[in-house]
Amino acid sequence: MNYLEMDKKSLEQRFEVIKGMYQDFLSANLHLDMSRGKPSAEQLDLTTDLLTAVKSERDCLTQDGTDCRNYGLMDGIPEAKELFAEFLGVTPAEVIVGGNASLSLMYDCVSWGMTHGYLGSTPWSKLDRVKFLCPSPGYDRHFGITESFGIEMIVVPMLEDGPDMDMVEQYVNHDPAVKGIWCVPKYSNPEGKTYSDEVVRRFAALKPAAEDFRIFWDNAYGIHDLYDEGDRLLSILDECKEAGNPNLPFLFGSTSKVSFAGAGVAAMGASEENIAYIKKLMFYQTISADKINQLRHVRYFKNMDGIRAHMKKHAAILRPKFEMTLETMEEYLGGKGIASWIHPRGGYFISFDTLPGCARRTVQLAREAGVALTPAGASYPYGKDPNDTNIRIAPSYPPVKELRLAMELLCVCVEYAALEKLLGEAN
């Protein structure tokens, strides 16, 4: 029963039903938050023993004898550099292990572009125009950073296997004002798409018009598979080296959704030349990140096998939530022609599309009934979704029962907004 083919009277009848259902939700007085990709308490409980992984004076020494309770080792303790090298797919010499937030590392890299430039290039603050490419829908906090610095953001459509590379090449290879691109290459935020080998190789083979163009490769969900067989992503740094472009990518990652959100460890990777330059800038900013927390993570997880085994426990908690979310959508909206959604195999989000012009209204209806969603439009630069269709659904945080309720409400809101639109057009 595709609504786009229904007559006005049937639509009106259906709208009455939906209004009644929505009214019931209003009476239920819900207070649910699905706005951010936060791990649930059950997931956080998985790493309780991390809290006490360093508990005595003797525990505080690194493998090279450095006391983590004191100053020093700005770019991270040796064992953390080893671990995060494997985590990011680079060598220990190509890693800086930082504090608790990869977002701050990205922010700093953009900020240094503005104030200091990269490897001798002109600081962006001295230029008339600076542009970033923004594959969209994408991560609102990436776009927030570039917006905050007054950098012009250009929407690049996301295709099935990554950003529209024809457009990326057109911009990067010909416009010297284009200084960067935001990428979430695996289980992208919000669509859960993974860049194909061809896309990664086309990134590596870029011939930027700007010598200081960088790929901001935020591999936030690099190990966040929902199923045993996860998506595969090529190593961007290896490919860039092979293409003779070793300085192109800045890689980012963290354990925020591995151990504790906001109390994990973040790291960045890049060519040795980039790393050496960033360490020179970083020297003025900090004496070191929290090395005790780095040590806790190494002691607790031991190595990447330990982390990968741990991620299976997260998947066991997350998978049923994702599947239930998708089932509810199918149950309520399947075949109606008023919505579409993606089935991700990892990451933290389900990307959902309403009829054009209905996303904002849907989110508003849900909010008024007590369910907070990421604001419609947030997944586009400047918060402006040109078609007003995209909604980012974050199923991780609520308990399953609440999630089911919230999804039922969301589906009702989607239908409510769609019927409003269809009936408005019919008049």
Next chain:
Amino acid sequence: MNYLEMDKKSLEQRFEVIKGMYQDFLSANLHLDMSRGKPSAEQLDLTTDLLTAVKSERDCLTQDGTDCRNYGLMDGIPEAKELFAEFLGVTPAEVIVGGNASLSLMYDCVSWGMTHGYLGSTPWSKLDRVKFLCPSPGYDRHFGITESFGIEMIVVPMLEDGPDMDMVEQYVNHDPAVKGIWCVPKYSNPEGKTYSDEVVRRFAALKPAAEDFRIFWDNAYGIHDLYDEGDRLLSILDECKEAGNPNLPFLFGSTSKVSFAGAGVAAMGASEENIAYIKKLMFYQTISADKINQLRHVRYFKNMDGIRAHMKKHAAILRPKFEMTLETMEEYLGGKGIASWIHPRGGYFISFDTLPGCARRTVQLAREAGVALTPAGASYPYGKDPNDTNIRIAPSYPPVKELRLAMELLCVCVEYAALEKLLGEAN
């Protein structure tokens, strides 16, 4: 026996003796580091129980029920804001509790001045000239930040009770390019001087030519007394409010030399208007600092009384080192007219002055004999001590026995360099 009054022959005889003593040190093959103000292992052992102050899921909740293992509370958990408000001498609404490094908070504030400006003022990167006043000798890492951003640094002499305020007023009140001043107001780095009430009040009463002038008030040693009766410092924010200048100061502090160096908690204080503005900028940079570490600190120290009691344990370890250092200087150099030094009542340093032109040579001699000191000149902007006299001595880190040895060597090097100079002038 003042060397400045000795004849050439006596100086030559003495130089032979000193050269022999220096030779003995060379043979001793020392490897000591007195270059930075690092706490000793014995001091770090004082807070071992902090490591396990948060050890279970239930421990991770704040007083308002927020789970510190998850995202949120960008400006700090409520109990940490309360603690650091008292720590900094402001109200909880005037505090941002950050990560592990106050240096990073200062860096960010300067960086935001460059890229975003303060409260609507023009970003400094858009101006032709930006200047900072640098009371000197001062903290090398402050000067490093401003140098890194290409900000012009102006030396302001340190008098007995703080910076030369006539000069400060002259610059700040008349030159709109002067955007900031670096201050360590209590037990200043390296001189251990505390700003008098009059100096603090003159700071508060400044009438800056630049609307975006800020006092960078790094109260790094605010509670680091060596003796029961510590120096007293007026509250800069209170005085500024009283003078009608609430937005003038940015306050900084941390527990780096209270709990763990590099794994403590840092905070900044400012007027509510400044804090609201900084939070707007910070929103793009981070989701939150490590709240679990904030919680560890609150649980372990409980309140400022707890911190103050703890600081007495630090003092008991540091005091003998400071006193022995001063006694060794007196013993080796007293009355010779070739050196002077300050007796601080807190902080981490002893400021030492050689004859003009001898500091660099003294540090070089010590280094060649295996004792690393802070590079001569480091306490001045651009690393240039105009008279080449100042050496910053950091007695905290080495065990007492090694410290005694290092100080003996340093005294020999001071005398070596002084005799070289006096004999050179005599020729």
